[in-house]
Amino acid sequence: MTTRTAISTLSRQRILSAWLFLAPMLVVLAAVALYPLARTIYFGFTDASIDFTSEAQWIGFRNYLEYLDYGDGEGEYFGLLADEGWWSAVWNTLRFTVTSVFFETVFGLVIALVLNTSFKGRALVRAAVLIPWAIPTIVSAKMWAWMMHDQFGILNDMLIRLHLISDPIAWTASPDTAMIAVMMVDIWKTTPFMALLILAGLQMVPADIYEAAKLDGVNPVRLFRKVTLPLIMPAVLVAVVFRALDALRVFDIVYVLTPNNDRTRTMSVFARENLFDFDKFAYGSAASTLLFLIVALLTISFIYATRMNVEADE
Amino acid sequence: MKHIGKFTAALAAATMLSLSAGATDLAIVHGAIGKDNEVLRKELDRFEEQTGHKVEIVSMPESTTDQFSQYKLWLAAKSTDIDVYRIDVIGAAQIADHFVDLKEAYADIIDDYVPAAVESQMVDGKLVALPMFLGAPALYYRKDLLDKYGEEVPATWQEMTATAQKIMDAEREAGNGDMWGFVFQGAAYEGLTCNAQEWIASFGGGRIVEADGSIGINNDKAAEALDLAKSWIGTIAPEGVLNYKEEDARGVFQSGNAVFMRNWNYAYALAAGDDSPVKGKFAVTTLPVGAEGEKSAATLGGWHLGVSKYSEHPEEAIELVRFLNNYDNQKERAIETSRPPTLNAVYADADVAAEQEFIPLWKPVVDNALPRPSAATKRKYNEVSSEFWTAVHNTLSGDGSAKQNLAKLEAKLKRLKGNSW
Numbered sequence: 001m002t003t004r005t006a007i008s009t010l011s012r013q014r015i016l017s018a019w020l021f022l023a024p025m026l027v028v029l030a031a032v033a034l035y036p037l038a039r040t041i042y043f044g045f046t047d048a049s050i051d052f053t054s055e056a057q058w059i060g061f062r063n064y065l066e067y068l069d070y071g072d073g074e075g076e077y078f079g080l081l082a083d084e085g086w087w088s089a090v091w092n093t094l095r096f097t098v099t100s101v102f103f104e105t106v107f108g109l110v111i112a113l114v115l116n117t118s119f120k121g122r123a124l125v126r127a128a129v130l131i132p133w134a135i136p137t138i139v140s141a142k143m144w145a146w147m148m149h150d151q152f153g154i155l156n157d158m159l160i161r162l163h164l165i166s167d168p169i170a171w172t173a174s175p176d177t178a179m180i181a182v183m184m185v186d187i188w189k190t191t192p193f194m195a196l197l198i199l200a201g202l203q204m205v206p207a208d209i210y211e212a213a214k215l216d217g218v219n220p221v222r223l224f225r226k227v228t229l230p231l232i233m234p235a236v237l238v239a240v241v242f243r244a245l246d247a248l249r250v251f252d253i254v255y256v257l258t259p260n261n262d263r264t265r266t267m268s269v270f271a272r273e274n275l276f277d278f279d280k281f282a283y284g285s286a287a288s289t290l291l292f293l294i295v296a297l298l299t300i301s302f303i304y305a306t307r308m309n310v311e312a313d314e
Numbered sequence: 315m316k317h318i319g320k321f322t323a324a325l326a327a328a329t330m331l332s333l334s335a336g337a338t339d340l341a342i343v344h345g346a347i348g349k350d351n352e353v354l355r356k357e358l359d360r361f362e363e364q365t366g367h368k369v370e371i372v373s374m375p376e377s378t379t380d381q382f383s384q385y386k387l388w389l390a391a392k393s394t395d396i397d398v399y400r401i402d403v404i405g406a407a408q409i410a411d412h413f414v415d416l417k418e419a420y421a422d423i424i425d426d427y428v429p430a431a432v433e434s435q436m437v438d439g440k441l442v443a444l445p446m447f448l449g450a451p452a453l454y455y456r457k458d459l460l461d462k463y464g465e466e467v468p469a470t471w472q473e474m475t476a477t478a479q480k481i482m483d484a485e486r487e488a489g490n491g492d493m494w495g496f497v498f499q500g501a502a503y504e505g506l507t508c509n510a511q512e513w514i515a516s517f518g519g520g521r522i523v524e525a526d527g528s529i530g531i532n533n534d535k536a537a538e539a540l541d542l543a544k545s546w547i548g549t550i551a552p553e554g555v556l557n558y559k560e561e562d563a564r565g566v567f568q569s570g571n572a573v574f575m576r577n578w579n580y581a582y583a584l585a586a587g588d589d590s591p592v593k594g595k596f597a598v599t600t601l602p603v604g605a606e607g608e609k610s611a612a613t614l615g616g617w618h619l620g621v622s623k624y625s626e627h628p629e630e631a632i633e634l635v636r637f638l639n640n641y642d643n644q645k646e647r648a649i650e651t652s653r654p655p656t657l658n659a660v661y662a663d664a665d666v667a668a669e670q671e672f673i674p675l676w677k678p679v680v681d682n683a684l685p686r687p688s689a690a691t692k693r694k695y696n697e698v699s700s701e702f703w704t705a706v707h708n709t710l711s712g713d714g715s716a717k718q719n720l721a722k723l724e725a726k727l728k729r730l731k732g733n734s735w
Binding site: 049050051053076078149150151152168169170172173174175258259260261262272273276277278279280 | 379503693
């Protein structure tokens with residue numbers, strides 16, 4: 001009896017000190033993450049204006065959806081959920097995310113496989129590959145904007161000299177190529193990140209498996225499909241989740257690189273425009289809240305779906 | 315030891331002096347284009363010398379849309395970091411509450427200013443900012459090329475289109491493959507609103523939102539104007555113009571690769587500069603009209619200096635604004651940056667006329683310039699402008715016809731307006 005109370009006192013103390021050690025982190029997290037998030041969600045339900053946030057009035061769901069009856073039997077839906085601008089932004093974001101993350105994964109995998117083989121100067125190449133990732137996005141977007149410039153850009157110059165195109169392409173201006181330009185820059189920039197994460201996964205694969213496969217005379221393609229890929233799958237999936245999360249809130253590349261139109265406007269760009277450019281702070285807050293919900297939902301369902309897959313493979 | 319004592323004494327004296335003179339640190343924010351930054355720095359150096367205050371320049375991106383969002387953030391946070399803001403002519407009505415009323419402070423000099431400029435900065439009887447310089451765009455043209463091909467300076471947009479096409483084709487045939495006919499500001503931002511309202515007004519299509527708040531933009535003349543503009547893309551104007559701002563257009567024109575350019579007055583001084591390939595080869599005229607009998611329309615631009623209500627040194631800031639807008643500084647800016655001044659007297663200055671021959675000629679253009687509907691639409695102006703430039707940008711990039719986009723625009727503006735602006 002006495003020993004049990006002693007243990008429970010001890011464990012109580014341990015739990016208490018655990019909370020004590022966690023407390024500073026929890027307080028900071030609440031201040032810098034929870035509070036702003038709660039404020040944003042709150043403003044989404046008000047009619048706040050950016051320079052008079054203290055005078056905000058609660059208006060319920062009207063920023064999200066509202067039916068305005070014109071009184072003559074006719075009416076119209078207003079609000080985010082009825083805003084075609086918002087849905088085109090959602091669509092642009094999803095298209096951007098799926099396409100760029102797909103190519104980043106494929107290229108990342110190829111680069112990681114190359115970097116995993118031993119050759120002379122491997123350390124140097126590994127470091128060099130990371131350079132695009134190390135450049136701040138604003139800088140690389142601006143740099144690419146100049147390279148893609150229709151009159152002075154080096155990209156058009158190179159393509160024309162190679163006789164691949166006859167007239168310069170207005171990469172960022174033309175509605176047909178603007179989104180492609182954004183994706184190109186994003187793929188260029190974040191493939192190294194993918195490669196790095198996948199490389200880490202590759203180095204976890206024990207060498208003796210390959211030796212055994214060699215002795216059994218398994219051909220390289222089969223080896224890759226049956227041995228390497230399943231073993232690095234968890235690492236690849238983590239990398240994909242990270243990248244997809246990042247890509248869903250893409251802002252800077254689009255903002256710097258392309259004209260501000262419906263073809264490339266993403267959810268973040270849409271939210272910022274309403275928050276700061278227009279006098280619609282509350283509407284922008286509502287958009288930010290939806291952005292948060294969409295990202296959370298997609299991430300959770302992706303993790304859920306892939307965990308099932310991983311378990312099935314095992 | 316003696317030296318150290320001397321040094322300490324000097325330091326103490328200097329501190330005392332600066333304290334007694336009440337020297338303060340001020341910050342002015344502006345979005346620099348062309349030579350704005352170096353000229354402002356020069357003027358601030360003189361101010362520092364005269365008063366002992368220190369003034370720091372905070373620089374902003376080129377796009378007025380970007381600048382304005384940042385201003386709003388600072389003002390919403392009641393930031394004391396910035397004392398003087400250089401505000402776009404359209405900004406006054408939207409952020410008037412955050413600025414000091416300058417009416418009394420400048421009661422002695424306000425009558426010397428261009429009335430239209432002062433009027434644009436009055437919000438409910440409050441003077442939000444003291445006009446610094448104006449903008450009324452011009453059609454820049456290559457005099458040498460027009461002479462070479464025996465063409466007149468175009469009076470209508472249709473003539474401009476034909477002339478641009480002819481000269482461009484001929485020049486390209488002669489081996490100048492990079493030559494274009496016309497460049498302007500076609501990116502989806504405030505600049506496109508300025509360009510497009512000029513086309514439409516000069517076709518007799520009215521304004522985006524009329525001064526009384528009514529919406530009549532969806533009309534045949536406006537559609538005709540946009541259709542003509544659409545026909546330029548990919549023919550006389552590079553497709554990239556859909557992402558051009560002021561400096562992109564100037565880049566093409568100043569490197570000698572465009573026959574015509576629509577741009578603000580600042581480009582004149584730069585294109586006429588010693589390092590400019592088109593120096594002495596170009597001239598400016600008023601923007602063309604859409605049809606015989608219509609009037610040329612030039613958007614009223616300009617940047618004006620307001621003192622933040624949250625400044626810790628409002629008196630020094632008011633002194634700084636007065637200094638920057640005095641005769642000598644306006645004259646210097648007119649000569650060095652070719653920006654139209656806001657003091658009536660500077661237009662008549664002989665030195666200015668000698669250095670920038672077009673400034674005296676530009677007085678009537680400035681006096682009759684076309685304002686954007688920022689007064690009528692109040693705090694919704696940015697959204698109105700964004701809807702307008704989106705409709706125009708969609709038309710230019712082939713996403714829907716002018717008629718369709720204008721009809722959509724009308725519906726959106728009406729929805730935005732509701733019962734009143």
